[in-house]
Amino acid sequence: MDEGVMKTYARADEVFVDGFGAVLRDRDGRQFLDCLAGIAVSGLGHAHPALVEALRDQVGKIVHLSNLFRHPYTEDVATRLCRHTGMAAAFFTNSGTEAIECALKLARKAMHVRGTPARTAFVAVEGGFHGRSLGALSLTWSEKYRKPFQPLQAVTWVKPDDVEGLAQALRQQQAAAFVVEPIQGEGGIRELSPAFLRAARELCDETGTLLVHDEIQSGCGRTGRFLAAQHHDVTPDVVTLAKPIAAGLPMGVCLTTSAFADTFQKGEHGSTFAGGPLVCRAAQVFLDELDHGLLGNVGERGAEFRAGLEQLGRALPIVREVRGRGLLLGLRLHHSAEAAQKALYRQGLIVNCTAGDVLRIVPPFVITKAQVQDALACLRNVLAALPAPTEAQKEKS
Ligand SMILES: Cc1ncc(COP(=O)(O)O)c(C=O)c1O
Structure with a gap:
């Protein structure tokens, strides 16, 4: 792996071959919900017909x-x-x-x-x-x-x-x-x-x-x-x-x-x-697409996502803060977000970790209401299974 390529990126092992909307598929046919969108890029998701x-x-x-x-x-x-x-x-x-x-x-x-x-x-x-x-x-x-x-x-x-x-x-x-x-x-x-x-x-x-x-x-x-x-x-x-x-x-x-x-x-x-x-x-x-209603979808899905994240924040001690607006969202944890990001990935949800302790959530603008709820359910399951922060971690963060 990485033969002939400069070693500037820590890349996941999966090889992605296609996608549709906010879903990506690897060459083994496994589907992932893409809440990273190529780092806030693929606003129209994957394979948008127009x-x-x-x-x-x-x-x-x-x-x-x-x-x-x-x-x-x-x-x-x-x-x-x-x-x-x-x-x-x-x-x-x-x-x-x-x-x-x-x-x-x-x-x-x-x-x-x-x-x-x-x-x-x-x-x-x-x-x-x-x-x-x-x-x-x-x-x-x-x-x-x-x-x-x-x-x-x-x-x-x-x-x-x-x-x-x-x-x-x-x-x-x-x-x-x-x-x-x-x-x-x-x-x-x-x-x-x-x-x-x-x-x-x-x-x-x-x-x-x-x-x-x-x-x-x-x-x-x-x-x-x-x-x-x-x-x-x-x-x-x-x-x-x-x-x-x-x-x-x-x-x-x-x-x-x-x-x-x-x-x-x-x-x-x-x-x-x-x-x-x-x-x-x-x-x-x-x-x-923006002119024809996509901006409205960003506002509505963003509000649903944020409300769901805030609920997680109230329920889970690991969550320190919900950040951002629209579909530029962050979930700040009480400790490094890396383990959470990896566990979410194993469960089929793609997000990334930024500034050390923040899960960055920047899905395609075309994400659906059902996909937002799927992402929130996955976040809830994964974060609930991670060890709660110690008092020392809480104080330090
Ligand atoms: C705010 C901001 N400025 C500049 C850049 C650099 O953009 P690019 O990677 O397309 O060169 C980025 C990339 O993440 C960014 O987020």
Whole structure:
């Protein structure tokens, strides 16, 4: 196993061959309920008929073109994303990390345009995750990810929800950008407070810092609104999206307001593959489905899931806290969530473990009412069978 592959992932042994909706099937025919969706990606689940049809059609026409030429879908996807986010222009990428890189370069270039090129610094939040390239990694909090690659870009860190700390950092640093996930995904499905997000908007305005919302995990409808920050009426200068946006095909996007839409000049940024016809067709299908009621399913199934998790929290001493909204949910335990994740997997429920003690639950947006109840029943059985936390573990957590 893993022959010829760099050893960067701890992978499960099963070999998955197909799926339908929120169900995955391995080559022995065993079915799993997929509440991870390829780490918050497969919003339409597996083998969605409209996606299959659109991709089959497009593969028979043009798969790749390059951004030197036009195809019919770029502007449609870009303008629909702008409409959903309140932004004015989009740059397509192939991943979340690249969308973050684009945002960082855009902020740096904006400072050049403004005549303040010395404003090169970035401010980010402890616990945040923004990707693994050298720029994005610089803004990623986890020591484990950062340490082997230092030195990285200098970043000033603020604590989640620390308005005073943020005010000080932005006023002292005269940074190019403040980058923040409205809900930290890898950081344990941790929602930042509306007060912090609103204060960040005001402080960025006061100090002339670009406010970048990383909604790569929280965006594209996963919380029941297109953007998580829309629950609090906060609009950033730049927003990054990826994960479910092309229903499982690789697409990211960096969007910005009209104030910064013309920041890059021709040739100042680019990508060979990004925004090609095949991924744009997939994004169209995803956006069509959102427009035709899928967002409603996220809200309803999310509320049912959350209510069920809260019930588990009341019944089971192992549960410390329920986190998140919509279908971006976390169940924080009193000790490491790894044993629980493995036991759930053995029972056919796929979730993962993030920030050490949190079970991350990010199912496809198409998950059904019955599947939510199945997942909750499996969680109840597995968690009830795990040893209850000791007093020492409770105190420590
Ligand atoms: C909030 C956030 N930003 C950035 C990234 C990086 O995205 P990608 O893995 O597509 O490069 C992720 C991935 O998990 C993420 O959750």
